Amino acid sequence: MTESPAVETFSLVKQFGAFVAVDHINLQVNRGSFFGFLGPNGAGKSTTIKMLTGLLAPTSGKLRVLNFDISEQPMEVKRRIGVVPEDLNLFERLTGAEMLSFTGRMYGLRRDEIAHRSKELLELMDLQEEPTKLIVEYSHGMKKKLSLACALIHRPEILFLDEPFEGVDAIASRTLKDLLMRLTARGLTVFLTSHVLEIVERLCSDIAIIAQGKLLASGSLDELRQGISVEGDGQGPVSLEEYFIQVVGGDRGSSNEEMLDWLV
Numbered sequence: 708m709t710e711s712p713a714v715e716t717f718s719l720v721k722q723f724g725a726f727v728a729v730d731h732i733n734l735q736v737n738r739g740s741f742f743g744f745l746g747p748n749g750a751g752k753s754t755t756i757k758m759l760t761g762l763l764a765p766t767s768g769k770l771r772v773l774n775f776d777i778s779e780q781p782m783e784v785k786r787r788i789g790v791v792p793e794d795l796n797l798f799e800r801l802t803g804a805e806m807l808s809f810t811g812r813m814y815g816l817r818r819d820e821i822a823h824r825s826k827e828l829l830e831l832m833d834l835q836e837e838p839t840k841l842i843v844e845y846s847h848g849m850k851k852k853l854s855l856a857c858a859l860i861h862r863p864e865i866l867f868l869d870e871p872f873e874g875v876d877a878i879a880s881r882t883l884k885d886l887l888m889r890l891t892a893r894g895l896t897v898f899l900t901s902h903v904l905e906i907v908e909r910l911c912s913d914i915a916i917i918a919q920g921k922l923l924a925s926g927s928l929d930e931l932r933q934g935i936s937v938e939g940d941g942q943g944p945v946s947l948e949e950y951f952i953q954v955v956g957g958d959r960g961s962s963n964e965e966m967l968d969w970l971v
């Protein structure tokens with residue numbers, strides 16, 4: 708028996724009123740892959756991740772996470788995944804350690820497990836120095852790191868990260884990248900969204916590109932590069948940036964030079 712994919716969607720649609728935010732998306736993410744969901748602002752990345760993690764119900768279509776249908780067995784999915792949502796969802800009047808402890812108890816971990824894991828996670832995220840500091844006093848980057856620690860405490864099989872590097876400084880983002888690479892090397896599946904090409908290019912093994920709710924391309928990073936070198940002018944693999952601009956449509960108005968002349 709072959710192992711089921713970590714994530715699979717079948718003609719997934721999300722409408723907000725008449726507006727189609729996610730338009731018949733078919734995705735497949737293999738277990739153990741480091742998957743980058745790439746697209747410009749407003750493409751439908753967060754909406755997709757919210758459906759995959761049970762925060763939003765699809766308008767139509769199906770999705771399976773770790774071979775469970777999330778609408779039928781939400782708890783089976785939720786106990787096996789970790790999520791760092793766009794808005795982080797932290798209780799700001801708790802300290803970092805309290806937040807981790809609360810999260811661990813929610814997942815039914817034992818007290819000694821929680822103590823041990825919290826201590827290590829806080830150290831890893833470099834948050835151990837300020838045990839009495841409330842989350843409300845944290846910087847944005849500190850909140851991101853704490854949210855990631857909360858998403859890891861129950862040892863999830865898949866980690867969903869919505870724009871994890873937004874607002875994180877270079878040092879923290881290095882820690883984060885190293886950690887994510889180590890985790891995927893040990894078999895964890897990472898599903899991250901980003902509008903930053905370089906991040907996806909550097910980290911991910913597999914990629915899908917979305918724009919205006921539609922899936923434009925998906926495959927391994929190498930495959931996508933190969934694809935473009937065939938279609939292109941016979942040169943070697945191009946950077947993902949060129950590919951991204953090509954598939955998303957780089958015709959950002961040739962009149963740009965005339966615009967903004969009052970400003971520049």
Ligand SMILES: Nc1ncnc2c1ncn2[C@@H]1O[C@H](COP(=O)(O)OP(=O)(O)O)[C@@H](O)[C@H]1O
Pocket residue numbers: 723726728746747748749750751752753754755
């Ligand atoms: N709750 C909502 N109600 C109405 N429109 C929404 C809602 N959530 C997202 N949208 C719209 O759906 C589109 C996709 O949004 P989103 O998934 O957040 O994009 P991304 O994360 O790729 O930047 C955007 O046009 C956004 O304005």
Ligand SMILES: [Mg+2]
Pocket residue numbers: 752753754793869870
């Ligand atoms: Mg988003």
